[in-house]
Amino acid sequence: MQTWASVDVPRLAGGGPPLRLHDTATGRVRPTAPGATALMYVCGITPYDATHLGHAATYLAFDLVNRVWRDLGHDVHYVQNVTDIDDPLLERAARDQDDWVVLGMRETALFREDMEALRVIAPRHYIGAVEAMDEITELVAKLLAAGAAYRVEDPEFPDVYFDSSVTGRFGYESNYDEATMRRLSAERGGDPDRPGKRHPVDPLLWRMAREGEPSWNGSADIGDTGVATAAGAGDLGAGRPGWHVECAAIALNRLGPQIDLNGGGSDLIFPHHESGAAHAEAFTGVHPFARHYTHAGMIGLDGEKMSKSRGNLVFVSKLRASGVDPSAVRLALLAGHYRTDRPWTDALLTEAQGRLARWREATALQTAPDAADLVARLRTHLADDLDTPAALAAVDAWAGEALERRGRDAQAPALARDAVDALLGVAL
Ligand SMILES: Nc1ncnc2c1ncn2[C@@H]1O[C@H](COS(=O)(=O)NC(=O)[C@@H](N)CS)[C@@H](O)[C@H]1O
Numbered sequence: 279m280q281t282w283a284s285v286d287v288p289r290l291a292g293g294g295p296p297l298r299l300h301d302t303a304t305g306r307v308r309p310t311a312p313g314a315t316a317l318m319y320v321c322g323i324t325p326y327d328a329t330h331l332g333h334a335a336t337y338l339a340f341d342l343v344n345r346v347w348r349d350l351g352h353d354v355h356y357v358q359n360v361t362d363i364d365d366p367l368l369e370r371a372a373r374d375q376d377d378w379v380v381l382g383m384r385e386t387a388l389f390r391e392d393m394e395a396l397r398v399i400a401p402r403h404y405i406g407a408v409e410a411m412d413e414i415t416e417l418v419a420k421l422l423a424a425g426a427a428y429r430v431e432d433p434e435f436p437d438v439y440f441d442s443s444v445t446g447r448f449g450y451e452s453n454y455d456e457a458t459m460r461r462l463s464a465e466r467g468g469d470p471d472r473p474g475k476r477h478p479v480d481p482l483l484w485r486m487a488r489e490g491e492p493s494w495n496g497s498a499d500i501g502d503t504g505v506a507t508a509a510g511a512g513d514l515g516a517g518r519p520g521w522h523v524e525c526a527a528i529a530l531n532r533l534g535p536q537i538d539l540n541g542g543g544s545d546l547i548f549p550h551h552e553s554g555a556a557h558a559e560a561f562t563g564v565h566p567f568a569r570h571y572t573h574a575g576m577i578g579l580d581g582e583k584m585s586k587s588r589g590n591l592v593f594v595s596k597l598r599a600s601g602v603d604p605s606a607v608r609l610a611l612l613a614g615h616y617r618t619d620r621p622w623t624d625a626l627l628t629e630a631q632g633r634l635a636r637w638r639e640a641t642a643l644q645t646a647p648d649a650a651d652l653v654a655r656l657r658t659h660l661a662d663d664l665d666t667p668a669a670l671a672a673v674d675a676w677a678g679e680a681l682e683r684r685g686r687d688a689q690a691p692a693l694a695r696d697a698v699d700a701l702l703g704v705a706l
């Protein structure tokens with residue numbers, strides 16, 4: 279699937295401290311240590327109701343990771359999926375008498391536009407589940423052949439499930455207890471009460487075709503996997519994939535068995551990232567799949583999480599259409615810490631618009647206070663688990679001094695502008 283156009287990222291002299299990020303699996307903020315090329319997989323949208331401010335806040339958080347790693351001299355191999363086939367998409371298409379393919383394409387196009395407007399650096403690989411169907415069926419077939427998956431005893435629909443006990447460490451990513459896992463599995467698309475499952479939280483890998491549902495033939499070339507293939511393992515039979523396996527297949531095939539960061543909002547901690555990690559580790563034998571599992575807090579509206587199911591959504595495209603500068607939206611969302619569940623308010627936007635105007639005025643001056651110190655502060659704050667409130671305050675302080683005409687450095691305005699662009703992604 280085509281990705282979107284990325285903005286240039288100015289190169290800044292010097293370098294900052296290593297990026298430290300919160301990792302859900304260990305519950306700690308600890309240093310990332312990517313190689314020359316940082317490997318990052320951030321889950322993409324299920325393409326309807328795109329792009330609301332919750333989506334935007336989460337993708338902005340990982341855009342900052344991308345920018346900090348680049349500032350530290352790493353290349354970043356960023357991969358993102360589009361869940362362009364799944365129950366919620368089919369349900370929304372049915373509700374609106376829409377063709378689910380058209381709905382997905384329309385919303386994905388809008389998402390790309392919004393990401394470009396927010397100056398989010400595009401993933402190098404932007405992959406839809408449908409276009410990755412062969413990869414997905416191959417992974418499911420190999421898990422089945424290896425005995426890491428099984429079919430439920432259901433003569434009508436012998437669906438394929440992952441055996442969550444095979445890695446011996448299911449739950450290490452979320453650290454949730456059994457009861458929490460069952461509850462969240464039921465709330466987020468799972469079927470813990472389905473008869474015939476070995477374990478209630480075993481995730482669905484392949485849903486056999488139902489009347490009136492789209493399906494794919496499920497044949498997979500599993501080659502010589504070196505394991506005794508269970509009867510019919512190479513051919514799943516017509517159906518469609520479960521939600522989690524697409525991310526495991528897409529990430530494994532482009533980034534390899536171990537990545538630096540698997541990211542998303544906190545509602546992906548379980549079952550999604552737990553299951554995806556288990557699928558990957560059962561297949562590769564490499565643990566952990568991701569060295570960091572990092573999750574962004576939920577953006578709310580009127581006291582509730584902004585979510586499609588609630589319909590309390592504020593859209594990037596609607597704000598843009600009403601003339602709001604996308605950089606103000608970006609600044610408004612960066613004003614809170616990425617891991618904090620926080621509300622969207624009009625005041626947040628108004629404040630950001632004022633901040634943006636002041637920063638632009640300050641960087642338009644002929645001279646300003648030395649900005650080298652500002653660059654160092656920005657690097658230090660962002661390296662500290664993306665402390666954007668402190669980072670924004672540092673720019674506020676520099677801009678305040680500049681606007682009181684207390685600076686004589688002719689290079690400072692341009693340096694400050696480049697630093698705010700490179701590290702915060704905000705165009706002044
Ligand atoms: N209110 C919210 N605040 C912050 N992030 C949110 C909010 N709602 C959704 N997200 C995040 O936005 C991203 C896309 O969400 S989504 O459209 O529902 N899609 C999915 O979760 C799957 N397609 C991931 S493979 C996810 O990382 C999700 O956690």
Ligand SMILES: [Zn+2]
Nearest residue numbers: 321322525550
């Ligand atoms: Zn995902």
